[in-house]
Amino acid sequence: MSASSLPQAGLPFFKGHGTQNDFVIVPDPDGALEIGPAAVAALCDRRAGIGGDGLLRVVRAAADPAAAHLADRAEWFMDYRNSDGSIAEMCGNGLRVFARFLVEAGLAKPGELAIATRSGVLTAKVAEDATDGTPGEVTIDMGKARLPGPDGIEVAVGERRWPALNVNMGNPHAVAFVESLDHAGDLFRAPLTSPEGAYPEGVNVEFVVDRGPRHVAMRVHERGSGETRSCGTGACAVAVAAIRRDGADPAVTGEAVAYTVDVLGGRLVITEHPDGRVEMTGPAVIVAEGRLDERWWALHQG
Numbered sequence: 001m002s003a004s005s006l007p008q009a010g011l012p013f014f015k016g017h018g019t020q021n022d023f024v025i026v027p028d029p030d031g032a033l034e035i036g037p038a039a040v041a042a043l044c045d046r047r048a049g050i051g052g053d054g055l056l057r058v059v060r061a062a063a064d065p066a067a068a069h070l071a072d073r074a075e076w077f078m079d080y081r082n083s084d085g086s087i088a089e090m091c092g093n094g095l096r097v098f099a100r101f102l103v104e105a106g107l108a109k110p111g112e113l114a115i116a117t118r119s120g121v122l123t124a125k126v127a128e129d130a131t132d133g134t135p136g137e138v139t140i141d142m143g144k145a146r147l148p149g150p151d152g153i154e155v156a157v158g159e160r161r162w163p164a165l166n167v168n169m170g171n172p173h174a175v176a177f178v179e180s181l182d183h184a185g186d187l188f189r190a191p192l193t194s195p196e197g198a199y200p201e202g203v204n205v206e207f208v209v210d211r212g213p214r215h216v217a218m219r220v221h222e223r224g225s226g227e228t229r230s231c232g233t234g235a236c237a238v239a240v241a242a243i244r245r246d247g248a249d250p251a252v253t254g255e256a257v258a259y260t261v262d263v264l265g266g267r268l269v270i271t272e273h274p275d276g277r278v279e280m281t282g283p284a285v286i287v288a289e290g291r292l293d294e295r296w297w298a299l300h301q302g
């Protein structure tokens with residue numbers, strides 16, 4: 001193979017995941033890259049691209065019009081995109097991986113760091129690695145959950161229908177408690193939600209079963225990505241819904257409460273505080289670093 005036919009080392013990228021919700025990470029500190037929906041979809045394609053549930057563009061807030069107004073509060077902006085190229089307001093697993101990347105790339109110190117997102121500035125705490133080298137867990141202060149209603153939301157799969165709670169974590173979620181996670185079916189297609197028009201921008205749909213006291217398990221069909229093995233904002237929405245169902249609302253009891261949420265790709269711990277803040281703790285792993293082939297990237301930058 002002659003040197004000219006070897007991949008020409010192009011754009012650097014990284015791969016990471018949080019409870020197997022995986023992301024292509026593209027450093028772009030000065031906001032020099034235009035990565036449109038088609039390029040995101042090509043990068044996230046699991047056969048013809050790198051593969052991922054979404055893309056995290058790493059850009060200084062001051063260098064991106066979407067976050068410049070937040071630059072006085074956070075140096076870095078997580079420009080999150082779903083694997084179909086659509087933009088979402090927030091990605092919880094992505095924010096843990098983003099924080100982990102900043103620390104491993106030497107762009108931020110371990111400990112507490114403020115990160116700009118389309119849903120505002122959120123705080124991440126990156127724990128030191130374990131003595132065996134396991135990357136330290138990351139805790140995100142996700143802000144307050146919103147339960148804007150209305151009542152009467154339903155989710156349907158095949159012949160089955162369930163009432164669902166509308167929970168907003170910066171992005172929209174419909175949470176349904178079911179008898180078995182198998183009842184969610186194959187989740188190749190988005191579950192139906194009603195009433196018609198309840199979610200004009202689309203919605204992430206979570207199916208939840210109990211595993212024990214303050215311990216649930218979920219599956220999710222994500223807006224813009226399909227079924228994923230984990231959804232951080234979804235796990236927060238699920239915990240908030242379970243806390244309300246169980247009468248443990250910290251705003252009423254005055255006591256913070258922690259729920260364990262098992263996702264297909266691992267485990268997250270969600271804590272809701274009396275002031276309404278929701279914290280999510282879980283792993284975040286950087287798997288690899290690579291460089292795009294220049295010719296491939298030139299064909300897919302659209």
Ligand SMILES: N[C@H](CCC[C@H](N)C(=O)O)C(=O)O
Nearest residue numbers: 088091092093171223232233
């Ligand atoms: N698909 C979601 C964004 C990613 C959420 C998920 N990956 C997470 O970890 O929160 C949406 O369109 O709102």
